[in-house]
Amino acid sequence: MYRERASRISGAVLWTSESVADAEHRILPDGSMDVIWLGGRLVVAGPDTIAHMSTPAETARIVGLRFAPGQGPAALGAPADGLVNTRVPLAELWNPVRVRRWESRLSGSPAPGRLLEQLAGERLDEAAPDLRLLATATGLLRAGAPVASVGARVGLSERQLHRRSVRAYGYGPKTLSRILRFGRAVEMVRAGTSPAAVAARLAYADQAHLAREVRQLAGVPLGALG
Structure with a gap:
């Protein structure tokens, strides 16, 4: 089951998905980048130019923050053109120690979506x-x-x-x-x-x-x- 709501970050959307193992999902291009909390790690979904087919290996609850077009690079510190049609761990873009701190906080949070908004929002304020x-x-x-x-x-x-x-x-x-x-x-x-x-x-x-x-x-x- 998929749910979304407007984020406290202007133009962004906070979403959750209860994925079923081996169920295929078609994700359509929308001009946006997402940071996704899945299986205890943070993953960045770059901007797509074609549909992305997602097939989770196991049943899981996924939390994501979909940035408005143009917001992702400011929040994540990585130019969007290097991430087109990709899914990469955030630790490949940032200092892994910093990413582990974020992941540790999210793992211990009863509301990881709200915490993800807070962490991303702090970086966006600077831009x-x-x-x-x-x-x-x-x-x-x-x-x-x-x-x-x-x-x-x-x-x-x-x-x-x-x-x-x-x-x-x-x-x-x-x-x-x-x-x-x-x-x-x-x-x-x-x-x-x-x-x-x-x-x-x-x-x-x-x-x-x-x-x-x-x-x-x-x-x-x-x-x-x-």
Whole structure:
């Protein structure tokens, strides 16, 4: 069973999952990075450009903090472009002694999700000004603003925006825009909107274009995601 709630960290989501051994889960690209507490260790899920198939080896309770697009590198101290489509132990990115301190505190906590929010939030506070710029850019892209106009609206040239995006999101703003539009399309179809209406509302060329995008990003037809 999967549950989520809005995090105390602006734009982030705290989630829990009761995984069943050998049950396969399809995790769709969403422009985000996660830090995950699983089996007594912390794991970082990098930003995906294709669906990630997860098959837990044992039944377990998993707690994760999904950062808003662009937040992950600031919280974890690692550029996103080096983590695209990967799952790595946090100890490979940080000093292992520091990671063990976090893991020890989480192991002893009756509410590891809240503690994970606190620990990550302390690091994000130090990067607040840059995160505000990224949050504005993400909001514009999520709303469908043309990539060419986003840089100007946040005070960056297109080249500067691209460089900042690669470090923060893992890829350029056009790819993030594509992934965010895909996410909106899946949400709308799951809510009962017809694929034809979704394609028109989200400015896909046609329904066939929407179908190709879903197949490329999710690895399955749109109907399989309902």
